[in-house]
């Protein structure tokens with residue numbers, strides 16, 4: 001049992017996504033957000049930044065990326081960091097720093113505990129995504145968007161690489177500084 005995972009799932013299920021959230025996320029992604037359970041993180045202005053998606057999408061499709069980045073400014077900033085080589089740097093750091101490696105493994109475990117708790121409460125089968133988290137965890141950094149989404153949904157300290165990425169892109173994106181464009185709405 002992971003108390004933080006339980007608390008996070010409680011929070012998501014206490015405020016399930018409503019029609020308006022779903023409509024905004026649909027515009028952010030350019031597609032209907034199937035299986036969206038809740039908005040997991042919001043900009044200070046209230047717009048969704050990351051969503052929580054159920055482990056099994058309607059139609060029985062397994063979906064491992066439980067925390068999904070949707071905020072256009074956040075998505076763009078993560079892409080810029082990736083293009084600038086942030087993932088090479090983080091993979092090098094992981095290789096060199098045992099403490100970081102351990103914290104990253106814990107982020108993976110927290111991700112799985114969160115999804116397991118969601119699966120239990122929603123009655124979703126996890127068989128096809130057992131042990132799979134997101135973003136390259138637990139050993140590699142492959143997608144900053146996924147790691148950043150975990151950090152935004154679960155808060156500081158949940159994912160050390162997500163924390164680093166958030167700090168790195170602070171001039172371009174921060175959940176505490178609204179840079180949302182009017183046309184996101």
Ligand SMILES: [Zn+2]
Nearest residue numbers: 043045178180
């Ligand atoms: Zn905003």
